[in-house]
Amino acid sequence: MTKTPIESAILTIFGITGDLAARKLLPSLYYLFQAELLPKNFAIVGVTRSGTTVDKLIEKIRTSVESDGVSADQAILDHMAKVIRIVEMDLTNAEDYTRLKKELDAVEDSHGVCMNRLFYLAIPAQTFAHIVGLLAHAELNSGCQHGKAESRLLIEKPFGYDLASAQELIEQLNTAFSEEQIYRIDHYLAKETTQNILTFRFANPLFKAAWDNSLVSHIMITAAEKIGIEGRVAFYEQTGALRDLIQSHLFQLMALVTMEEPKELGSDAIHREKLRLLEAVEPIHADKVANIAVRGQYEGYREEVADPHSMTETYAAVRLAIDNDRWRGVPVLLRTGKGLAEKATEITLVFCEKPGAETNSLTFRIQPNEGIVVSLQAKKPGFTDEMQEVQMDFLYRNSFVGIQPDAYQRVLVDALKGDKTLFATSEEVLASWRIVEPILHAWSISKELPTYEIGSWGPSEATNLAHNAHIQWPMDKITKNFMRSM
């Protein structure tokens, strides 16, 4: 991972009045200013269709920071008010992009230097292709001096809707920006525990020796939410659980936890190994989808989205196999759902010497209570030789005192630095779509969609999916034990 100093930059945020900017980007910038992690020459340009003022943005920042339980530092807010400028644009109008370019040129003139230009598209993905075309048309796809200052595009998922649309989007973006210039944000990858997966795996020989099919019996990755879709009807109705979490975040987590050791810990080498892993996932045969994938919809969802025929899944579970020497024979179960019993994202490896004797597990807890838990067998004290499962754990909170940077702070700093380690490549995106394509197709024509109670662990079909591979979802147990550490 590179350690380049952060160069002068202008961060242009499309959608400055939107939810993401208010909840994540602007507060993250506040904290980065506070930590003095931003370059000396730095400016923020907020693009808005509906109009806003710098003062309004500053008040949003103040509110957000104070909701973290911190009193906002007026000096930082004053400084931010000076470096933010608002540009009102009709995003479909090419002339407005020329005007945007003039604004950026003017900022650079005032600083007296060429600055990297970052365009953060915090707006719906449908608009991406059009906007990047117009950015390129206005020559905003390169910095003010070729080869010195760079232009970078930051985009949020979804990166397509299926394999074909992802391919199309990638091609469209590539007519304007090269792959090197595109930063696909996966904030899961920027979480501390996620970043720690590679460190843990490759810097700790004690655990490395057990990391293959000789000892790992199965791998389970869970992203469970208690909340429902929270009013995001339009987005969710065209996405669903499989696309929203499994195809994107959970495949990335799977790749980190199962990929081979890269030759060095640089961005390119890591992406190469992640891609190799994703490409090693055994293709799913069309007529086997029902055996390895389960979907579900929580009760009341159709009323919530006001569509009595909605076939959108709020729960999805899949069982994959990895066809390489390390993992052949080790089922990988992934599941996600809304309206479940707990909020928890975690990766669990279960170890055993002989089938049926699963006595150890290792869990990376991504959220909440970030940390690592190993369950092991210990002799019960006293006049007995019985064993009992006990836990060893390492919690970030206990070992590292102080406020930990939010994932979006890390995303912004890495994009400013030009470090692409924590961003998904187009090849990874395509490989991920390729894996789920047969499931998407089967579900698009099937009429089967089990429902489940809100507050449960999803449809009983998911339990069977695990049972058929002689596996039990671990959540009840894991959750209880994490509670102990709280």
Place this chain on the structure above:
Amino acid sequence: MTKTPIESAILTIFGITGDLAARKLLPSLYYLFQAELLPKNFAIVGVTRSGTTVDKLIEKIRTSVESDGVSADQAILDHMAKVIRIVEMDLTNAEDYTRLKKELDAVEDSHGVCMNRLFYLAIPAQTFAHIVGLLAHAELNSGCQHGKAESRLLIEKPFGYDLASAQELIEQLNTAFSEEQIYRIDHYLAKETTQNILTFRFANPLFKAAWDNSLVSHIMITAAEKIGIEGRVAFYEQTGALRDLIQSHLFQLMALVTMEEPKELGSDAIHREKLRLLEAVEPIHADKVANIAVRGQYEGYREEVADPHSMTETYAAVRLAIDNDRWRGVPVLLRTGKGLAEKATEITLVFCEKPGAETNSLTFRIQPNEGIVVSLQAKKPGFTDEMQEVQMDFLYRNSFVGIQPDAYQRVLVDALKGDKTLFATSEEVLASWRIVEPILHAWSISKELPTYEIGSWGPSEATNLAHNAHIQWPMDKITKNFMRSM
């Protein structure tokens, strides 16, 4: 480990007025009565030279129990007063043993059953040979019916003074009691964490894979005490640190942590593997002792024992090698000392992939704060790729609520049951003496004896012993981290 029910028994304690009986044996019996772990037909016979009364013993028990912070249960004390009887004896007089036999016969008559007869020699080892001869002469080396009730001999270390004297003692005892009848008590082996070593090693595949010279860089076993010899001048002057702890307890710990997996977890199979391990320790060449063994004496020791020429070591450290496929090339460092900086007994395995990259360790903490700690590398939070050592731990106290049985309770129950798993065999004792014999010889003729400050970590020569194998004693670090968990 067998689960035989405890049969009727008479426990005869030689040295009932001694320190061990007052501090350990009688209080342990109190707690075993309380826990209803003793057989219905059970009697205690206290042998004394100097005379005492049952009432005096009961008061000692009450005092000891109350010093544990528990109020003594009068009903249990009353019951104990009924089952204890005192026999005054001249231990050199054969007739007194006949009188003892009559007492035991009388107890059995009153219970109307044959009872196993256990003889616990809680007296100095020099007297053992003589006493067992007289026990045998009085036919106390067998139960009242051959093959049904058994006679067992329980002895405390030291089991000899060197190889020759140990051999002699074993032969002397064997003229009166067979090997099967002799229970050599090592209370270290009866501690929960020690008992857990085999469970941990063989029931947890996650760690099993790393348990050999491909990943273990070295093994360190420490038994450190803050206290000095506490007035036990005569005992210590003829023992010293090497005999007192390394040759006995620490070699047993080494065997448990490095032995091959026994075919089953029964006493015989475990002892077979322990012996094989002890016999695989590379013999120490006479002219290499200075390279692999260090002794020391704390400052002020000679004044304490009133001998300005005392050559008794209060600190000893040795570096051994195990010549088998699993451990070839892995140094095993053992050290013990009195008057050191901390009280701690622990076993640490250090893991590394490449020499110089020791990034993991696993520590069995025998006392205090019994538990297991794994140190590992985690990514520091924030905008860095730096790593930091963090710890995962499992503490008995946190995972198992309630008072845990003292090691002597376990010793007594196992001896009553006839389970020899936690007792040292004569072959193990001889193999242990064989290892240290060249060191004992070299030290008996050398005039070199470094001193060290009380409250330090021993003589600097011990640091060099580790350094020469590119090892650093871990104590400072480990102790600090255990403190965190307290």
